[in-house]
Amino acid sequence: MSWAQSAFPWIGHVVANYNYWIVIVLMMTGFYVLISRGNLIKKLVGLNVFQTSVFLMYITMGKITGGTAPILGSHGEPVPGVLYSNPLPHVLILTAIVVGVATTSVGLALAVRIKEAYGTVEEDEINALDAEADS
């Protein structure tokens, strides 16, 4: 691999930060699906992928190599020689996951109601029906 690293110095950078690259790829994939698809369910799937990438970003930044859960010693003091990971980003993202689930469920509920009212979940057909109603 050394020849590769000397020929393409960015590879080492990419490999060392591969989590962040996955975040970027997922984020852009989700965002693209969300914009390009007309099906409301697919839009929600795109939104989910987009949000999940952010969860990964938070989780990644809370993890350090060799770090462990921050459990203190029996008298509430840090255990010597143990490297702790910051738990806060993980806790934050638990909240964000709950928010994401809530958003998805509200979105799906709306999609069901739209299907009942319009008979379709395709955005272009909904727009056509609305345009008919306006004219």
Added chain:
Amino acid sequence: MTQHLPVLQVVIPLVLAPLCVLVRHPRAAWALAALGSLCAFGIALDIVSTVLASGPLSYDVGDWAPPWGIEYRIDAVNAWILVIVSLVSTAVVFFARASVEREVEASRVALFYAAYLLCLSGLLGIAATGDVFNVFVFLEISSLSAYALIALGQDRRALAAAFRYLIMGSVGATFIVIGIGLMYATTGTLNMADLADRLPGVWHVRTIKVAYGFLAVGCFLKLALFPLHLWLPNAYTFAPSAVTAFMAATATKVAVYMLLRFFFTIFGAAFSFDVMNLDMVLMPLAVAAIFSMSFVAILQTNVKRLLAYSSVAQIGYMILGISFASVTGLTAAVLHLFNHALMKGALFMALGCVAYRIGSVHIDAMAGLGKRMPATMAAFVVGGLSLVGVPLTVGFVSKWYLILAALERGWWPLAVIVLITSVMALAYVWRVIEAAYFREFPGDRETREAPAALLVPTWALVVLNVYFGIDATRTVGVAERAAEILMGAAP
């Protein structure tokens, strides 16, 4: 007890919301919503007088000391936002009793008030908190309940509008979380005051600039800055009348507050304007919003949609005020936050009265209503004049400060733009007035004045429009104080 007021005003509506679902009875749920709004309003008035008299309040949630615990920090800026949100909420909740009974199915009324209280709690939470991640959580509480409220509209297009708002709103909120995450990765803190201390040391880091960009786009989506306003017109048009009045007067205002907090308190005016050149982004967008949306508003035939486009234009005035990067400009922006809430609240409530009686807010359906519903249409006229910026109304005070700020900078073309677009506002308000007063009522329908239950809250806001238009010393005083705090000129 009194030291818990900052958190109580967020918690009371939050606790009352599930009670609404449990009691199920429409009137009982309404009473709970009214109680929540009144408590929040009373507390907000108390807080604003405390803050103006003796400086910022700080409250540690759960007694965990900041910067580790969540801090609620209230200075003149957010005390003012709390007053705006809770004042409008109180007026709307009294309006909603009759209006919602007419527009929402009886089985859903209790759920309506639960969502309403959650939305109120979320908006108050965004304003009260001093922790950036908490801002995101409250933002989602208010947004999710807003999607549900909008979807309760009678027309099926309300559903499609709510879905579109959900997609765009969630993208906006996710952008804000990304920005917050990048700030946290660089500084290791989420407390606003702590961030403000640490950020100047890392201004040069690219991550911070990227975070700034994500936060900017997220806030722009939430406050419906042109051209990211696409979710707004349909959402406002097809939502139940009470929801439109509430959302138009509060949700975008709180998003503007969020922008002010992020860019002035946390990053600081120096970083925003000297490093990131925020004014170069805001000013063209604001001018484009004011011009294009005022023009589009003139072409509308549904009056609710007309006012929705006008709202996007009015948001442009606030953003224009911010882009001046001066105390006078910010005073104009903060002043217009309050004044626009008063005028749009009054206008959408007047339209709610019209919808209550004739079931439509189409401009042709409103022909001749000036004689049939004189009090309602008079309220609309005063609100409309305020929107145009006629002296003796609050709209004049906002525009006056906006023009002062433009001239102070020597940018007279912007002052001219404000004047020209005021004439455009007159054009779209006039179309409604012309239909209501100078056309014949189309005949035999038995149309009477709206009931007092709707008129009293509407006129309460109309009277405030005139009162604060004549005696603006109090509102201008608070706005100036807030502007000085944001520019870093006062603690």
